[in-house]
Amino acid sequence: MGVTCVCQVPVAEGKSVQQTVDIVHKKLEQLGAVKQGNFCVDCETYHATGNVSGQPTKLLYMMHNSETPLSCMALFEGGPCLIADANFDVLMVKLKSHFQNAKGHKVECRGTRYRYCDFLIKVGTVTMSSSARGISVEVEYCPCVVPGDCWNLTKEFMQSFLGPSVPELPSVFSAKPEGLFAPSDGVDTMTQYLELFNKLRKQQVPGTNVR
Structure with missing residues (x-):
């Protein structure tokens, strides 16, 4: 690359x-x-639910690229970035008490x-x-x-x-x-x-x- x-x-x-x-x-x-x-290339937006009182809600962007089909990338607003395998999408479902999917915000x-x-x-x-x-x-x-x-x-x-x-x-x-x-x-x-x-x-x- x-x-x-x-x-x-x-x-x-x-x-x-x-x-x-x-x-x-x-x-x-x-x-x-x-x-x-x-x-x-696609992107799903998640809102952090456990933010500290008075602090703005941090966003998490889950991204996929057909050039790297076995990888999933999570970019936190303001950093850092995490790269994992495709099963990370499944993990996000289990983390719904911490991150909520922003419905209607998917970009493709x-x-x-x-x-x-x-x-x-x-x-x-x-x-x-x-x-x-x-x-x-x-x-x-x-x-x-x-x-x-x-x-x-x-x-x-x-x-x-x-x-x-x-x-x-x-x-x-x-x-x-x-x-x-x-x-x-x-x-x-x-x-x-x-x-x-x-x-x-x-x-x-x-x-x-x-x-």
Whole structure:
């Protein structure tokens, strides 16, 4: 697993979410990218029930990634992060006296995987409450694990099919000392997805049926 950037793609003016996704697909295919199946990232939100009086309720985010189907990731609000096997979902049911599932808060991102040379690209539609909320693009530069060494190359590649929508260096990397390796366990990638999901919760996308 190399350095990965996850960003939001704005819906094109006058287009729907799906039409914008199709435009991104077409641009990738024109570059020579080849489809390599599908992907899915999902997130369930839990509220801690045993919080100290007067303290805000801490949130726990349970996340899954089809790239690592045997793993489950739990990200606590403000840290830390726990990685376990898929049976952790079963454990959460037994911990219902400590963590309550926030019904209606499940987020899912599904889409298509592409391969272009040393890049793995995933274009997905983010849905909440059965409504399309936005578009995500994940770009992984597979040969490198040092963000500072490959960001300019990654950014240039993303500009070739996203234009001005390319973000700056993700905060998950910029907050680290220069040269620190990106973890191979996918924590940095899932942290970026979580940031995107939380951002999309707070906004509406034109042309979608958002409740």
